[in-house]
Amino acid sequence: MHSIVAGELAISIPSPLESLMYQGFKAINDIKCSQSIPTQYGGDGQPWSLALRIIRELAKVDASLAHVLGYHFFMLVQAHYKGSREQQAYFYRETAKHNWFWGNSSNPLERSIMGKKAADGANVSGKKGFSSGSPDSDMLLISWNDDVSGGFHVGVVPTSRKGITVQDDWDSFGQRQTGSGTVVFDHVLVENHEILDIDSRKHDAFSTLDPILSQSILANIFVGSAEGAIAEARNYTLTKSRPWIASGVDQAAQDPFILRQYGEFWLELQGAILLVEQAANNLDEIWAKEFKLTELERGESAVLIATANAFAAKAGLAISSGILEVTGARSTASQYGFDRFWRNVRTHTLHNPTVYKLRNIGNWVLNGEIPEPGVYS
Numbered sequence: 001m002h003s004i005v006a007g008e009l010a011i012s013i014p015s016p017l018e019s020l021m022y023q024g025f026k027a028i029n030d031i032k033c034s035q036s037i038p039t040q041y042g043g044d045g046q047p048w049s050l051a052l053r054i055i056r057e058l059a060k061v062d063a064s065l066a067h068v069l070g071y072h073f074f075m076l077v078q079a080h081y082k083g084s085r086e087q088q089a090y091f092y093r094e095t096a097k098h099n100w101f102w103g104n105s106s107n108p109l110e111r112s113i114m115g116k117k118a119a120d121g122a123n124v125s126g127k128k129g130f131s132s133g134s135p136d137s138d139m140l141l142i143s144w145n146d147d148v149s150g151g152f153h154v155g156v157v158p159t160s161r162k163g164i165t166v167q168d169d170w171d172s173f174g175q176r177q178t179g180s181g182t183v184v185f186d187h188v189l190v191e192n193h194e195i196l197d198i199d200s201r202k203h204d205a206f207s208t209l210d211p212i213l214s215q216s217i218l219a220n221i222f223v224g225s226a227e228g229a230i231a232e233a234r235n236y237t238l239t240k241s242r243p244w245i246a247s248g249v250d251q252a253a254q255d256p257f258i259l260r261q262y263g264e265f266w267l268e269l270q271g272a273i274l275l276v277e278q279a280a281n282n283l284d285e286i287w288a289k290e291f292k293l294t295e296l297e298r299g300e301s302a303v304l305i306a307t308a309n310a311f312a313a314k315a316g317l318a319i320s321s322g323i324l325e326v327t328g329a330r331s332t333a334s335q336y337g338f339d340r341f342w343r344n345v346r347t348h349t350l351h352n353p354t355v356y357k358l359r360n361i362g363n364w365v366l367n368g369e370i371p372e373p374g375v376y377s
Contacts, residue, residue, distance in 0.1 A: 299370025
């Protein structure tokens with residue numbers, strides 16, 4: 001068992017071989033969904049840095065579980081910086097009261113859900129893929145385009161609402177437990193109070209934090225995956241790996257080439273940890289500013305998290321792939337599941353290409369231009 005102790009939070013997470021899917025989701029259920037909700041609304045008022053640390057710890061065991069919890073935190077705060085004060089208070093209070101778990105079925109780039117305006121809200125129909133955390137969620141953040149104006153809208157609805165079908169069709173080779181399949185909407189009513197008032201906030205820098213939050217979550221998943229990969233590999237190398245015939249040593253743990261590789265892993269990991277923790281502390285600072293956040297502060301934060309995310313992705317891929325070189329051919333047996341670390345990191349890094357983060361970082365370093373707020377920057 002692996003334990004997390006952070007602030008007043010203490011949960012136990014099983015090893016990968018202890019019925020991970022059942023036990024892992026039980027571990028998530030042991031975490032109060034109100035962890036990040038401000039105290040005035042009935043929550044614990046914990047900072048983003050703590051939420052990200054929990055995500056990183058979960059990722060050491062299974063990046064899917066970390067992803068689902070991370071996106072719960074991400075979806076939950078949408079009303080905070082996109083909606084009205086009344087919506088912020090309502091969704092925070094109700095989540096704290098009922099311990100709601102939030103899933104995602106929103107994508108501003110995908111016009112696959114259309115809505116028709118009605119007196120009591122909007123009727124939406126269509127389907128959305130990559131709906132992470134949608135199975136067994138209590139609430140869904142959804143988005144749609146108006147069928148007349150084409151305008152983009154965001155709303156929050158109970159997953160159990162009539163007309164919503166969550167399909168179990170996610171088949172990626174990584175992030176297998178995220179439930180990131182398709183959600184179908186068949187004339188689903190989104191009531192007026194459930195439609196976030198994004199127009200009143202669209203000119204505020206604070207309302208454009210989507211990519212900063214999502215990249216922060218993913219960066220910590222990458223780092224946690226790398227930490228877990230090293231821990232698993234170390235245990236295997238010490239207890240099961242055999243020395244190569246030409247190494248001249250009696251134990252694999254004394255092979256100078258293996259020692260060097262572990263040294264390289266450690267260098268990359270420590271650099272990634274420092275960057276994600278620096279970015280997490282910065283996120284706490286800009287989150288506290290709320291609607292007083294300036295465009296420059298937002299832009300500098302975007303560069304910092306892009307840097308942390310890009311470095312963490314590089315380290316996560318290198319380490320999760322490299323551990324097989326220090327464990328040996330027998331470690332590829334399916335019973336160990338060492339490939340899961342690489343599969344999970346590789347799947348995530350394809351959704352938000354590192355090369356475009358590097359372009360934004362380079363443009364800031366060379367030309368002093370902060371990233372323009374967008375879906376991924």
